[in-house]
Amino acid sequence: MNQTALKELLYKIADDQLILGHRNSEWTGMGPLLEEDIAFSSMAQDKVGQSHAIYQILHEIGEGEPDQVAFMRNAEQFHNCQMVELPNGEYDFSLMRHFLYDTAEAIRFDMLTKSSYEPLALLAKKIQGELRYHTMHAKTWIKQLGTATEESKSRLQTSFNELFPYALGMFEQSPYENDIIADGIFPGEEALKEKWMARVEEIIGQTDLKMPEVSEAKLGGRKGEHTEYLQPLLDEMSEVFKIDPTADW
Amino acid sequence: MYGGGNTFESAKFEGLENEDPQKLAEFEARIERGEKIEPSDWMPKLYRKQLIRMIEQHAHSEIIGALPEGTWITRAPGFKRKLALMAKVQDEVGHAQLLYSAAETLGKPREAMIDDLITGKSKYSNIFNYPAFTWADSCFISWLVDAGAIVNQLANARGSYGPYCRALDRICAEESFHLKYGHHCVIHMATGSEKQREMMQAAINRWWGPMMHFFGPPDKVSVHTEVLMKWKVKMASNDDCRNQFLDMYVPKIWELGLTIPDPNLKKNEDTGRWEYTEPDWEEFKRVINGDGPCNKERLAVRRTAEERGAWVRKALLAPKTEYVAPLA
Ligand SMILES: [Fe+2]
Ligand SMILES: [Fe+2]
Numbered sequence: 001m002n003q004t005a006l007k008e009l010l011y012k013i014a015d016d017q018l019i020l021g022h023r024n025s026e027w028t029g030m031g032p033l034l035e036e037d038i039a040f041s042s043m044a045q046d047k048v049g050q051s052h053a054i055y056q057i058l059h060e061i062g063e064g065e066p067d068q069v070a071f072m073r074n075a076e077q078f079h080n081c082q083m084v085e086l087p088n089g090e091y092d093f094s095l096m097r098h099f100l101y102d103t104a105e106a107i108r109f110d111m112l113t114k115s116s117y118e119p120l121a122l123l124a125k126k127i128q129g130e131l132r133y134h135t136m137h138a139k140t141w142i143k144q145l146g147t148a149t150e151e152s153k154s155r156l157q158t159s160f161n162e163l164f165p166y167a168l169g170m171f172e173q174s175p176y177e178n179d180i181i182a183d184g185i186f187p188g189e190e191a192l193k194e195k196w197m198a199r200v201e202e203i204i205g206q207t208d209l210k211m212p213e214v215s216e217a218k219l220g221g222r223k224g225e226h227t228e229y230l231q232p233l234l235d236e237m238s239e240v241f242k243i244d245p246t247a248d249w
Numbered sequence: 250m251y252g253g254g255n256t257f258e259s260a261k262f263e264g265l266e267n268e269d270p271q272k273l274a275e276f277e278a279r280i281e282r283g284e285k286i287e288p289s290d291w292m293p294k295l296y297r298k299q300l301i302r303m304i305e306q307h308a309h310s311e312i313i314g315a316l317p318e319g320t321w322i323t324r325a326p327g328f329k330r331k332l333a334l335m336a337k338v339q340d341e342v343g344h345a346q347l348l349y350s351a352a353e354t355l356g357k358p359r360e361a362m363i364d365d366l367i368t369g370k371s372k373y374s375n376i377f378n379y380p381a382f383t384w385a386d387s388c389f390i391s392w393l394v395d396a397g398a399i400v401n402q403l404a405n406a407r408g409s410y411g412p413y414c415r416a417l418d419r420i421c422a423e424e425s426f427h428l429k430y431g432h433h434c435v436i437h438m439a440t441g442s443e444k445q446r447e448m449m450q451a452a453i454n455r456w457w458g459p460m461m462h463f464f465g466p467p468d469k470v471s472v473h474t475e476v477l478m479k480w481k482v483k484m485a486s487n488d489d490c491r492n493q494f495l496d497m498y499v500p501k502i503w504e505l506g507l508t509i510p511d512p513n514l515k516k517n518e519d520t521g522r523w524e525y526t527e528p529d530w531e532e533f534k535r536v537i538n539g540d541g542p543c544n545k546e547r548l549a550v551r552r553t554a555e556e557r558g559a560w561v562r563k564a565l566l567a568p569k570t571e572y573v574a575p576l577a
């Protein structure tokens with residue numbers, strides 16, 4: 001098993017979960033209704049918890065402590081896709097991102113339940129219940145708001161168009177794509193993208209929304225190239241931790 | 250958290266003479282026997298009015314209280330704290346939800362209560378009008394403000410209105426986790442590096458005054474509590490709650506080598522009561538009436554959240570609404 005390839009895969013998944021979990025948690029106390037405050041917080045907790053579990057796997061194969069890895073790296077060292085680092089915007093933007101991301105997340109982890117890398121397969125099985133809630137939540141809200149009022153439909157459509165190129169960036173290929181597939185660790189980004197597209201089209205087809213024109217994917221996140229928004233997010237996240245990184249908080 | 254409700258503002262005491270004396274006597278006898286009053290039961294107008302006000306203020310305190318702590322979720326140091334604080338603040342929002350539902354059983358819709366909050370017509374716990382400057386402030390809130398709230402809430406859970414008592418039972422169960430989390434945070438700060446200890450001490454110095462205010466004005470100036478006590482709306486006096494809090498937590502604070510900024514604070518072993526310097530009650534009045542360091546900011550944040558979410562709530566009024574409740 002190619003260790004470099006494996007670590008690359010683990011980092012990008014963990015970083016996605018951490019950064020989007022962090023963004024989702026920014027809705028606490030700010031949601032459009034209390035029920036959504038609570039739902040976004042719950043999903044944020046799941047994502048941050050899952051990122052921790054993956055950093056822990058990385059730690060067991062020689063990487064740093066999860067706290068150090070999460071709180072002490074700078075933006076260039078993060079491998080998350082750019083979509084998850086974008087600011088929350090209005091609720092339509094956060095909801096659409098949640099739908100696009102969590103649909104992919106659920107398929108990704110579903111594929112990982114069959115991974116030849118056992119720690120990852122075990123984790124993927126363990127979190128299936130959490131992920132099922134996330135996709136159910138996303139689907140319900142997209143269907144509701146995507147068929148409700150003129151305003152809700154046009155808001156979602158605008159956010160959808162804006163996010164689509166970033167969503168395609170989730171599937172940016174790794175330099176080790178072939179090794180990962182050959183080793184049976186993960187069936188690869190292309191296979192994931194195909195399934196994702198079918199599922200997104202299916203759900204959007206049940207709303208009054210339209211699939212955006214196919215556009216060029218926003219790539220670079222997987223290589224550490226980020227938007228201007230990631231570093232400030234990390235600075236905020238580590239503000240207290242960095243007062244004394246060796247302290248027990 | 251958070252509030253104890255009745256310490257912020259009481260309903261006007263009038264109109265009791267217009268109630269049917271026989272129904273009133275039956276109502277009071279039921280309460281005397283320890284029965285719970287349920288939404289469809291007869292109750293004096295004043296009882297209904299005071300309870301709505303109290304439960305509503307409690308709900309507002311939960312949702313406004315989520316703001317000063319909420320701003321520390323994105324900055325919590327390390328996974329363990331980050332996850333615990335997210336879960337804690339999520340609970341607080343859940344408490345608001347439970348309490349709004351309990352208040353709704355008395356006939357006031359949630360939207361109307363939230364309107365009264367953001368227009369400044371309705372009060373919430375005074376303590377959230379103070380800023381949480383550092384991580385240590387958020388630790389203080391999680392431990393000691395929640396501790397104060399538990400003192401109030403445990404008392405109120407023995408009150409006479411069924412839906413409020415049942416909401417409080419659920420809330421108190423979650424509060425014990427908050428208390429443990431907050432205490433751990435403070436222990437780590439107080440026994441950590443020089444810098445951490447300094448941060449914690451500074452937070453205690455900042456928050457002690459507001460914490461003393463938290464339980465409301467001294468009994469000798471609190472008016473109209475007899476009827477509320479008889480009806481089991483108010484279950485313990487402000488001074489009793491404050492004394493209970495001091496008794497339980499001052500020794501724990503001292504135990505950590507932290508000091509409290511009141512040279513007169515000590516327990517009188519003869520009376521069993523704590524003696525202290527009265528906090529500045531003029532400041533309390535000013536802040537509760539809108540002129541505190543964060544009143545405007547807190548309400549502005551809440552108002553913005555309501556405005557930004559208006560289109561979502563409107564869209565939900567369209568048919569086909571389903572809710573999806575999180576697993577945890
Ligand atoms: Fe609470
Ligand atoms: Fe609490």
Ligand SMILES: [Fe+2]
Pocket residue numbers: 042045336339577
């Ligand atoms: Fe939860």
